[in-house]
Amino acid sequence: MAKKGRMKVRVGDLVIGPEEREAIMGVLDSGKISEGRCTRSFELEWATYIGTKDAVATNSGTSALISGLTALHYVPDGIAPGSKIVTTPLTYAATSNAIILTGHEPVFVDVDADTFGITTESIREELEHCDDPSEYSTLLPVHLMGYPCDLNGILRIARENDMVLFEDSAQAHGSIYDGRRTGSIGRLAAFSFYIAHNIQVGELGAVTSSDEALIRRVRQVKANGRMCDCPRCMREEVGCVKRTSVNDHDARFTHEIMGYNFKTMEFQTALANVQLKIIESIIKRRQENVRYLNDGLSALSGTIKLPTFSNKVSYLGYPVVIEDSRFVRNRVLLQLEDLGVETRPLFGCIPLQQPSYSAFKHRYEGCLPNAEYLGAHAFYIGCHQYLTEDDLDMIIRTFKEVFA
Numbered sequence: 001m002a003k004k005g006r007m008k009v010r011v012g013d014l015v016i017g018p019e020e021r022e023a024i025m026g027v028l029d030s031g032k033i034s035e036g037r038c039t040r041s042f043e044l045e046w047a048t049y050i051g052t053k054d055a056v057a058t059n060s061g062t063s064a065l066i067s068g069l070t071a072l073h074y075v076p077d078g079i080a081p082g083s084k085i086v087t088t089p090l091t092y093a094a095t096s097n098a099i100i101l102t103g104h105e106p107v108f109v110d111v112d113a114d115t116f117g118i119t120t121e122s123i124r125e126e127l128e129h130c131d132d133p134s135e136y137s138t139l140l141p142v143h144l145m146g147y148p149c150d151l152n153g154i155l156r157i158a159r160e161n162d163m164v165l166f167e168d169s170a171q172a173h174g175s176i177y178d179g180r181r182t183g184s185i186g187r188l189a190a191f192s193f194y195i196a197h198n199i200q201v202g203e204l205g206a207v208t209s210s211d212e213a214l215i216r217r218v219r220q221v222k223a224n225g226r227m228c229d230c231p232r233c234m235r236e237e238v239g240c241v242k243r244t245s246v247n248d249h250d251a252r253f254t255h256e257i258m259g260y261n262f263k264t265m266e267f268q269t270a271l272a273n274v275q276l277k278i279i280e281s282i283i284k285r286r287q288e289n290v291r292y293l294n295d296g297l298s299a300l301s302g303t304i305k306l307p308t309f310s311n312k313v314s315y316l317g318y319p320v321v322i323e324d325s326r327f328v329r330n331r332v333l334l335q336l337e338d339l340g341v342e343t344r345p346l347f348g349c350i351p352l353q354q355p356s357y358s359a360f361k362h363r364y365e366g367c368l369p370n371a372e373y374l375g376a377h378a379f380y381i382g383c384h385q386y387l388t389e390d391d392l393d394m395i396i397r398t399f400k401e402v403f404a
């Protein structure tokens, strides 16, 4: 029987080794802790890894989403404030919050019951039955838990309807879809490097894109709309040498559009640079853990649904869906936590289950059966690279005890 006590298996863990310490000391010794060399190096490395021309670091995944959506207001073939954005109801609240906070209307469509992402069928159904498809500007799928959505199908719908494809790849660091990494297929994508993600540094985000005009605008939005958009001034201790045409002002203090301060710090990107060197082994280790847990828990099938395994998925966590109605999620999660396995609900169905979205409830009642079921019955635990075989065996024993 598993022992009650201190949390043993956490959703995510962070181990600071000698290389990470050295990277942090390097930042301290450099005398520059705001954005600089580490940040630019991270942007270039991340863009190369994902497969886009460039990336812009932001201080969170939420601010990456807000920066990306705001930047789209200022580019040719961009989107208009007030337009509708088709997205998933089953996600961390940041996705739909960013849509609303940038002046758009989220339109929620149902998800796939196995891979948790919005489907081409549900998007098409929405566009076919709406009053005016021209009000819809953007498709914003989320690759939840690392499972890529059907991006070929979604991209086709975006092209047919003159819509932008913006991937929320916050939870999918290095997942492969049709030979390419998620975050490189849409016009732009947002990432989060929050705790428990494959690359995790506390708080950090990034926007990836190969659209240079868009990247330039994202760079401006995250720095209060400053005219200077060159990553170069981040590297030059002497400051920006570019001059604007406006009164010969320093471009860093001439503001072309309005924006935010979403800049990050060197500490986070220095840590990310160290982890990025071993990202493939992190992904592989997590996949091995998912497989090990699936084997060990196969006897519980019918009671709980185990995650679909694919070596193309870069797993954020180990998602489980309760199928046997004798088991109530809240009670199960309390028992698991009590026995040392940390848990998280699978976010909840935003328009139906999140109090901040109660104004949307009436409109979506009965319309999102998969998201509603998963939002109430699914949860996830850690499958991270620091788990040992003993930890995995402990999870298996604990699940068998709780779901007996």
Ligand SMILES: Cc1ncc(COP(=O)(O)O)c(C=O)c1O
Residues within 6 Å of the ligand: 060, 061, 062, 063, 065, 091, 092, 094, 095, 142, 168, 170, 171, 191, 192, 193, 194, 203, 204, 205
């Ligand atoms: C799908 C999704 N989008 C956006 C975010 C926001 O990222 P952050 O917490 O870094 O702001 C997260 C966070 O985990 C997320 O899971």
